Amino acid sequence: MKERLEQGLAALGLEPPAGAVDRLVRYAQLLLEQNKVMNLTAITDPDQVADLHFLDSAGVALCADLAGKRLIDVGTGAGFPGMVLKILVPDLELTLVDSLGKRLDWLSSVCADLGLTGVTICHARGEELSLDAGFRDQFDFATARAVADLRVLCELCLPYVKPGGRFLAMKALDCEEEVSQAGRAVSVLGGRLLPAFRYHIPGTDVDRRVVLVEKVSPTPKGYPRRWAKMQKAPL
Structure with missing residues (x-):
């Protein structure tokens, strides 16, 4: 896996800091070990974990200067993309948010195992x-x-972003219709759509798109709404 990650990161044009690839390999080991007793990922082949979790998450670092910045990963699950970005950009100030406490307890133990600091974990x-x-x-x-409609994701995530910041939504390549439908939601929530960023996951036939939403003004009071309302009546 180490060689696969090194080659994949190089193909993406990323230069990982010293020790980062070893941390990713250890993270993968911990993920696959814990997955035997907790549902963290449906992907259990080590090469696919490297490609479809780690290199996919790493691609987000191509479209933003994360060094020294504050990033919140909403609905982080097993830590993607936030943990991978933190490993690749050590001075990133990372906040992980998830509603499942057991997952967050595990992520906390992973941070300790990998010696990661500057990570805030929020059960909410x-x-x-x-x-x-x-x-x-x-x-x-x-x-x-998360696999959710972009309108819902924008309502979940844009309220966290300060004016001048950006929401980075990981999406499949063929998301043009979804992006088009999200235009009103983005505007209502204080954002504006920027040209999306496209990248290829090395070693696969998968192309990805990061939808870039710039925050131009504070999100109005009243948003986000309750989860059931967001799903039933997207903006």
Whole structure:
């Protein structure tokens, strides 16, 4: 796996800091070990973990200068893309948010095992935590890898981003219609769509797109709404 990651990161044009690839390999070992007792990933082949989790997440680093910035990963799950970005950009100030405490307990143990500092772990629902003044309009970047409609993801994530920051939404390549439908939601929530960033996952036939949403003004009061409302009536 180490060689696969080294070659993949080089193909993406990324130069990982010293020790980063070894940390990614260890992260993968911990992920696959824990997955035997906890549902963290449906992908269990080590090469596919390297490609479809780690290199996919690493691609996000190509479209933003993360060094020294604050990033919140909403609905982080097993830590993608946030943990990978932190390993590749050590001075990134990372906040991981998830509603499942057991996953976060595991991620906390992973951070300790890998010697990662500057990681804040929050057990909360994404649509509720952004109502807290300490989190609302506070981050340079928000990320989400969840399989959800972009309108819903924008309502979940844009409230965290400060004006001038960006929401980085990981999407499949063929998401043009979804992006088009999200235009109103982006505007209502204080953002504007920028040209999307496309990249290829090395070693696969998969192309990905990061939808870039710039925050231009604070998100109005009343957003995000409750999760059921967001799903039932997307903006």
